[in-house]
Amino acid sequence: xxxxxxxxxxxxxxxxxxxxxxxxxxxxxxxxxxxxxxxxxxxxxxxxxxxxxxxxxxxxxxxxxxxxxxxxxxxxxxxxxxxxxxxxxxxxxxxxxxxxxxxxxxxxxxxxxxxxxxxxxxxxxxxxxxxxxxxxxxxxxxxxxxxxxxxxxxxxxxxxxxxxxxxxxxxxxxxxxxxxxxxxxxxxxxxxxxxxx
Numbered sequence: 001x002x003x004x005x006x007x008x009x010x011x012x013x014x015x016x017x018x019x020x021x022x023x024x025x026x027x028x029x030x031x032x033x034x035x036x037x038x039x040x041x042x043x044x045x046x047x048x049x050x051x052x053x054x055x056x057x058x059x060x061x062x063x064x065x066x067x068x069x070x071x072x073x074x075x076x077x078x079x080x081x082x083x084x085x086x087x088x089x090x091x092x093x094x095x096x097x098x099x100x101x102x103x104x105x106x107x108x109x110x111x112x113x114x115x116x117x118x119x120x121x122x123x124x125x126x127x128x129x130x131x132x133x134x135x136x137x138x139x140x141x142x143x144x145x146x147x148x149x150x151x152x153x154x155x156x157x158x159x160x161x162x163x164x165x166x167x168x169x170x171x172x173x174x175x176x177x178x179x180x181x182x183x184x185x186x187x188x189x190x191x192x193x194x195x196x197x
Contacts, residue, residue: 052079052087059088069101071148075113084117092124094146096177104133105178108146108153122146132179137163139179151177159184167191 059078063071072095079087092113095104110124123145130139130153139153140160146153153175161168161182172185 050081053082054080056080064101068099069097071096086115086117088113091126094122098178106133107131108144110144120147120149122148130175130179134178134180135163137161137179139173139175139182141173146177148177153177153179153182156185162193165193167193 056078057076059073059075061073062069063073074093075088076090077088079089081087089112091111092109094108096106096108097103098105108124108128108130110128111126113122113124115122123143125143128139128141128144130144131137138161140162141155141157143157144153144155154173156172158171159169159173161173161184168184168187168190170184170187170189173182174185175182
């Protein structure tokens with residue numbers, strides 16, 4: 001009986017030790033997991049950075065397709081964003097070239113510009129000026145979109161066009177990218193410019 005009592009105490013002590021170490025081990029695991037969960041929660045609540053991933057100064061870019069130069073871009077500063085979007089906060093100057101890759105068919109200038117890759121659209125804002133290099137026609141507006149794949153300019157804003165000794169005004173416009181043909185959606189009027197002889 002004494003032997004059974006000793007075995008029983010020994011067994012109870014072993015059970016208590018096992019229970020203690022088991023709970024201690026479980027506590028250590030929980031203490032390790034809890035901070036990891038906290039870190040995940042902190043990551044989920046952190047703001048996602050949406051600023052530029054690349055900033056460039058004094059930019060000169062040549063855009064081509066099938067070894068033909070199509071556009072020359074010049075800007076004092078360019079910001080590239082994740083996803084392919086680009087921004088020119090200090091303005092942009094584009095030279096749209098003819099098929100020979102040398103002759104400038106039209107130019108585009110604005111105080112601010114943004115390119116959205118998803119839509120493949122450039123948006124110029126602030127003192128936007130497009131000029132046809134062949135005939136000298138000029139378009140002025142405060143906002144203009146250029147869609148390279150359609151080779152079109154368009155806007156819904158007020159426009160002023162100087163062409164063949166006349167000033168045309170109106171709201172909204174669609175034009176070829178060489179600015180050889182255009183349509184003012186809501187014409188407002190035409191003023192003749194007298195030239196000194």
